[in-house]
Amino acid sequence: MQAPDFPARHQSPMLKNIRRLTQAIFLLLFLWLFLSTESRGANELGYPVKIFLDADPLLTLTTILSTRRLDNPFLLALFVLIATVVLGRVFCGWICPLGTLHNMVSSLKRRNVTGKPRNLYLWKYLLLIFLLVSSAFSLQLAGIADPLSLLIRSLTLAVYPLIQYATVSVFDTVYAWNFPVVTDISEFIYDLLKKTFLSFHQPHFQQSVLVGLLFFGILALNLAEKRFWCKYLCPLGALLGLCSRYALLNRSVSESCNGCGSCSEVCPGGALPDSRKNWRKPECLVCMNCDDLCPRNAVRFGFSRKPSGAALDLGKRRVIGSIVAGLVAVPLFKVSPLKKAGAAEPRLIRPPGSLEETEFLKRCIKCGQCIKVCITGGLQPTLLEAGLDGIWSPVLVPRIGYCEYRCTLCGQVCPTGAIRELALEEKAAVRIGTAMIDKGRCLPFAHATPCIVCQEVCPTPQKAIWLEAVRVKNRTGRTMTLRQPHVDLELCVGCGICEAKCPVLGQPAIRATSIGESRSQDNQLLLP
Amino acid sequence: MNRRDFLKSALITGAALGLPAGMDPLLTVLKAAERPDLAVVRGTPPAAITRAAIDSLGGMKRFVSRGDVVVVKPNIGWDRTPEYAANTNPEVVGAVVRLCFEAGAKQVKVFDRPVNDPRRTYRQSGIAAAASALGASVLFTDSRKFKDMRINGSSLKSWPLYTEVFEADKVINIPIAKTHGTSKLTLGMKNWMGVMGGWRGRIHQRIDESLVDLATFIKPTLTILDAVRILTDNGPQGGNLADVRRLNMVIAGTDAVAVDAFGATLFGMKPAELGFVRIGHQRRLGSMDLAGMNIRRITL
Numbered sequence: 001m002q003a004p005d006f007p008a009r010h011q012s013p014m015l016k017n018i019r020r021l022t023q024a025i026f027l028l029l030f031l032w033l034f035l036s037t038e039s040r041g042a043n044e045l046g047y048p049v050k051i052f053l054d055a056d057p058l059l060t061l062t063t064i065l066s067t068r069r070l071d072n073p074f075l076l077a078l079f080v081l082i083a084t085v086v087l088g089r090v091f092c093g094w095i096c097p098l099g100t101l102h103n104m105v106s107s108l109k110r111r112n113v114t115g116k117p118r119n120l121y122l123w124k125y126l127l128l129i130f131l132l133v134s135s136a137f138s139l140q141l142a143g144i145a146d147p148l149s150l151l152i153r154s155l156t157l158a159v160y161p162l163i164q165y166a167t168v169s170v171f172d173t174v175y176a177w178n179f180p181v182v183t184d185i186s187e188f189i190y191d192l193l194k195k196t197f198l199s200f201h202q203p204h205f206q207q208s209v210l211v212g213l214l215f216f217g218i219l220a221l222n223l224a225e226k227r228f229w230c231k232y233l234c235p236l237g238a239l240l241g242l243c244s245r246y247a248l249l250n251r252s253v254s255e256s257c258n259g260c261g262s263c264s265e266v267c268p269g270g271a272l273p274d275s276r277k278n279w280r281k282p283e284c285l286v287c288m289n290c291d292d293l294c295p296r297n298a299v300r301f302g303f304s305r306k307p308s309g310a311a312l313d314l315g316k317r318r319v320i321g322s323i324v325a326g327l328v329a330v331p332l333f334k335v336s337p338l339k340k341a342g343a344a345e346p347r348l349i350r351p352p353g354s355l356e357e358t359e360f361l362k363r364c365i366k367c368g369q370c371i372k373v374c375i376t377g378g379l380q381p382t383l384l385e386a387g388l389d390g391i392w393s394p395v396l397v398p399r400i401g402y403c404e405y406r407c408t409l410c411g412q413v414c415p416t417g418a419i420r421e422l423a424l425e426e427k428a429a430v431r432i433g434t435a436m437i438d439k440g441r442c443l444p445f446a447h448a449t450p451c452i453v454c455q456e457v458c459p460t461p462q463k464a465i466w467l468e469a470v471r472v473k474n475r476t477g478r479t480m481t482l483r484q485p486h487v488d489l490e491l492c493v494g495c496g497i498c499e500a501k502c503p504v505l506g507q508p509a510i511r512a513t514s515i516g517e518s519r520s521q522d523n524q525l526l527l528p
Numbered sequence: 529m530n531r532r533d534f535l536k537s538a539l540i541t542g543a544a545l546g547l548p549a550g551m552d553p554l555l556t557v558l559k560a561a562e563r564p565d566l567a568v569v570r571g572t573p574p575a576a577i578t579r580a581a582i583d584s585l586g587g588m589k590r591f592v593s594r595g596d597v598v599v600v601k602p603n604i605g606w607d608r609t610p611e612y613a614a615n616t617n618p619e620v621v622g623a624v625v626r627l628c629f630e631a632g633a634k635q636v637k638v639f640d641r642p643v644n645d646p647r648r649t650y651r652q653s654g655i656a657a658a659a660s661a662l663g664a665s666v667l668f669t670d671s672r673k674f675k676d677m678r679i680n681g682s683s684l685k686s687w688p689l690y691t692e693v694f695e696a697d698k699v700i701n702i703p704i705a706k707t708h709g710t711s712k713l714t715l716g717m718k719n720w721m722g723v724m725g726g727w728r729g730r731i732h733q734r735i736d737e738s739l740v741d742l743a744t745f746i747k748p749t750l751t752i753l754d755a756v757r758i759l760t761d762n763g764p765q766g767g768n769l770a771d772v773r774r775l776n777m778v779i780a781g782t783d784a785v786a787v788d789a790f791g792a793t794l795f796g797m798k799p800a801e802l803g804f805v806r807i808g809h810q811r812r813l814g815s816m817d818l819a820g821m822n823i824r825r826i827t828l
Contacts, residue, residue, distance in 0.1 A: 039645070039647050039648065040647060040651075041647040041648055041650060041651030041652070041656075042651060043648075172672065175672060200646075200647060375645045375647070375648065376645060404607060404644060404645055404648065405607065405644075405767075406607050406608075406648070406652075407607075407645075407648065443733065449733050450710055450732060450733055450734075450735065451710075451729075451732050451733055452709035452710045452732055453729040453732060455709045456643075456708065456709050456710075456732075456764060456765070457643055457765070458765070459607075459765060459767060460767065461762065461766070461767035461768035462762060462768060463762050467709060483709065483710070501643070501729055502729070503727055503729040503730045503732075505727070
């Protein structure tokens, strides 16, 4: 019999369509929840916006390891793990929104690389070991590489602001043209978009470019090799791969297989499906492409207890290497002077309800949910202000946006409890820092000019900024009565609205720093 | 009824009795003369006293014509619920919206440029719900619609202001009475800060002159001061219920200075103690001479 030259899709790819539909549904659900992570005016969002992160076994496991507590919801993540133990990496193949995006981008690439099999797939397991070991010793870095955390962060900081900017620019241009019918139509569409898709304000983030380049780079890897990230880098994929080793859902190949290699070309996991002996079960994404496309219908997925495929051999040296790296990383990150009392970065104002800094960093997975939901846009990702291990964790930059006094959204969306969910009464008592006046720049102090903006906007029931009426002389010798502002250190909560609204632009005449923050024992000014 | 009112109504009655039927227009003029400069109504509920105040000024039909686009400008500046008296009472706003539609308005627009986040202030103030339930277009301000305007005042030469205010047929100002750090009180004239774009905080450097400049440039058809609850300390934002006093009162008038002058008295102040009222009076934008005014006081 001649080697068959079948067209690749000779039978109806029903499974593929079902899978694509499932992927689309989960991706849309994910994006809808992302868009819903925004205030509509009430203090509750009304949607379970952190459900994907809750279902992430890697984030859940590393948080449990780093905090040694079980106080976050873990049932969903456990469910995903159990599903993986039974069915294999269905999460990767059917659910993961980043995986779906990779699928979409990789469709731009004609054919899969079918060069000789590389050992690169081991990287992700070594990365996983590194993350698990370091988190077991209190260094939580998993969120940096976790696919869901990475996706939310990238959408928040780069993709969504970019789309918003582009969209608004287009509609603004048409608006400025002011053509009779055209502008009316475009304004109608713009209104519709504002109600549904666009965010209320244009988001501005300090690290859009860096995070955006990383994200687009990761997507672009699909052009080198389809689902490069999933095959070689994803630590969540590695964790699920380990769990799928003994999955009950198994792939069997009948005797009619003639080794034509069609399946190998369509395998997104690089699981070597054409090799009966060396099939890498942990790499299988259960996409069932091989079943769909086998010209001889030789592939079948079914339940059996019989383990199949090759054992995962990471290599003893490699495993020891990543364990050591995970161990060494812990003290290496912790010797930063930022961890020394009194040397903390003064501008590192954490969101209200944040745990004490050490505990905070054990939990924060840098997913960017708090940054996304922050109603004033004041929460920004750090670069090095919180140390390298704190990269992309939230910091309030009052000049960009203050902390709204009666808003508690950031604590509501935090998936790991790094920011506690506060009741409104509790929020009113939580201090995130203290504002202080720069007399050299303040108009009534330095320039004999009236101004009370900081006092006007101060939100505490009894204002933390009080005014002292003083008589001063201006240059011409005219005496005038001015009201000079003072901060009441007992009352100031550090929300930073005074800094945000101070008319002395550039370097405001009143600035908030983290001193006095409730969460810290050391970063205090007043005698208790 | 004081002596002045009595004489006036006696005159009108007398005239009406003595005049032949063809002299009706004269009667109308005289009736207009009888209209008070200010209406001050006390009682509950807020919607009823608002209606009574406008009725005693001659009814909303006097101010709003059929087919008008009306801008109603409450204070929606702060993320506070109504009981804190930081924003205009939603029932007062609702009543005004209803009266505008009853008078035949085609569209009623309600907006403010708040200090706190607009989504929260519109909602927490209760104003968005109250006004849109009655058919008003409750809109967030659109940054593209602030245009530089030649104000040519003594303090403000030009400033970006919200164009919809100037495109409307009629403009109704509904401030709330509160204390404030530089202007001492924030009443009607200061409420126009809510249509300023840009870094409006700078206005406090010459607050009184600037407020009069603004109020001269934006002449509302009607000013309705909400004193259902007033904020007596820690204004303009408040947050402490102990600072709130319940007066159950609404003051309405066409003279913005007179309304603010009366507002001063609610806080035990003389009108002239407020710089912007004094300057408004001097510049003849309006009058702060409450004693010389016809003030109709009604208690429901």
